[in-house]
Amino acid sequence: GARRWCATAGRLAVHPLRASPPLSSAWRRASSIWGRLPRGADETLSQDGALAAFERGFxxxxxxxxxxHAATSRVLLHASTKRSFVVQHAGQLQELASALREVERLEEFARAPVPTERSDCERLRQIEASSAATAGTAIRLHQHVSHVAEDYHTTIVSLNAQLLHWDKVLSRKQRAC
Known part of the structure; x- marks a missing residue:
């Protein structure tokens, strides 16, 4: 800030054209303005805290x-090199950007809630318990149906024997009459 102004004013004061007669009054005015600039800059910096902080940071x-060991020109050269790299590899960078957008789009699916092992084991135990209860109920139902079927078969066989017996008895009575 102020140091740069002073350096510029110093260079201006020793400039060879300064001594030429037609420009000497212009150089004197410019020199006086340049001489006042550092003082004005310092006053402005002291009044505005943000500018003072910027000056310190700079x-x-x-x-x-x-x-x-990096001069400003080298930093600018780095920026120029970066720009030329971007221009040279624009196609690849666009492909990379497209791939990154695709990854970003798919991230929501990667963040889907993953069931924990414990909840899976717990669900498996519940399914096994339910399956065992269902199997036990099915076995009891099968036994009950088997008993009913046996009783039905026994009843039908007995009923059939009784009907055959009555048929013989009635057939004999009809022949006798």
């Missing part, structure tokens, strides 16, 4: 770039 970024 200063920290510059210090970090110097420590990492």
């Amino acid at each position: 200063g920290a970024l510059e210090a970090w770039l110097r420590r990492e």
Whole structure:
């Protein structure tokens, strides 16, 4: 911020055209404006906390770039390299974006509630218990039906024997009469 203004004003003060006679008054005005700018910038920064925080952050970024041996031009070169990479690989990046959209669309199905082992085991036990109860009931019903069928068979056989006996008795009486 203010340091840059001072550096620019210093370069302006030693510029070779400054000494030329027709431009000297313009250079003096510009120089005085440049001289006041750092003071005005410092006043503005001290009044606005957000600008002061931005200035501190920018200063920290510059210090970090110097420590990492990365000048602003190198950072810009990285940005240019990134842009050219994107242009060169646009087709592949579009395919990747399409695949990521498809994965995002399918995520809802991957997040479906998964039954836990315990609930599955519990359900299996309930099904087994229900199956055993049903099998026991079916066996008792089968036994009951078997007894009814035996009783029915015995009754029909006895009834048939009785009817045959009455038929013989009636046939004899009719012949006798």
